[in-house]
Amino acid sequence: MNKGIVAILFIFLLQSQGDQKVQKAIDLARKVSDNVVDSVKATLFKELGKGGYLNAISACSNLAQDIIKAHQSKYGIYVRRVSEKYRNKLDKPDDYELVILRKLDELNKTGDLPQEYYEVVNEKDGRYLRYFKPLIVQPMCLNCHGTDEFLNKSIKDFLKEKYPEDKAVGYKAGDFRGAVSVKIKLSD
Numbered sequence: 001m002n003k004g005i006v007a008i009l010f011i012f013l014l015q016s017q018g019d020q021k022v023q024k025a026i027d028l029a030r031k032v033s034d035n036v037v038d039s040v041k042a043t044l045f046k047e048l049g050k051g052g053y054l055n056a057i058s059a060c061s062n063l064a065q066d067i068i069k070a071h072q073s074k075y076g077i078y079v080r081r082v083s084e085k086y087r088n089k090l091d092k093p094d095d096y097e098l099v100i101l102r103k104l105d106e107l108n109k110t111g112d113l114p115q116e117y118y119e120v121v122n123e124k125d126g127r128y129l130r131y132f133k134p135l136i137v138q139p140m141c142l143n144c145h146g147t148d149e150f151l152n153k154s155i156k157d158f159l160k161e162k163y164p165e166d167k168a169v170g171y172k173a174g175d176f177r178g179a180v181s182v183k184i185k186l187s188d
């Protein structure tokens, strides 16, 4: 084989290995973000069944971050729930996440929101997949994230006490609420 062809084949091989790595990272990001959504939802519905919205908000408040942490340690990757209008300060987006969240919000407004969004980005310490699973406000979410008339007094009191700087109210069904954000290192 002539050297030129060997070089081209080598580049193809490298490229396809790189693509495989990206694809694997996307698959993992999908799996982990779906798991986070399912686990939080399961907890929410279980606690609702046990004792209504006040019981559920108190349980979610205690358990949401534990669920996230359990996923971080199980998979050994960066995974969080993020929102521009966050309730828990731990869910405050980083600068990159904020740009993407705003973009997804705009896409939702025009009815063009994708099921998932991802990019490969270069950061100071390497190349990363950054993956987002958008979260949309459903009618039932309004009991804890809606406008004033949707919030019971007991929920309002709970929020005032536990999250005095809460930003996560005033939503309407169909609004973009935030995303599960995943970040996976691809190479140094």
Ligand code: HEC
Binding pocket: 044, 053, 054, 056, 057, 058, 060, 061, 062, 064, 065, 081, 082, 083, 085, 086, 087, 088, 089, 091, 135, 136, 137, 138, 140, 141, 142, 143, 144, 145, 168, 177, 178, 179
């Ligand atoms: C029973 C009350 C309750 C309901 C119903 C509820 N949430 Fe929440 N939500 C909370 C609480 C409490 C937090 C803060 C949890 C924490 O401290 O980590 C929260 C946090 C979040 C966050 C993380 C970002 C942030 O603001 O800190 C997202 C995203 C979110 N909720 C989306 C939803 C969606 C979508 C629905 C409907 C499917 C929903 N929630 C229904 C109580 C609720």
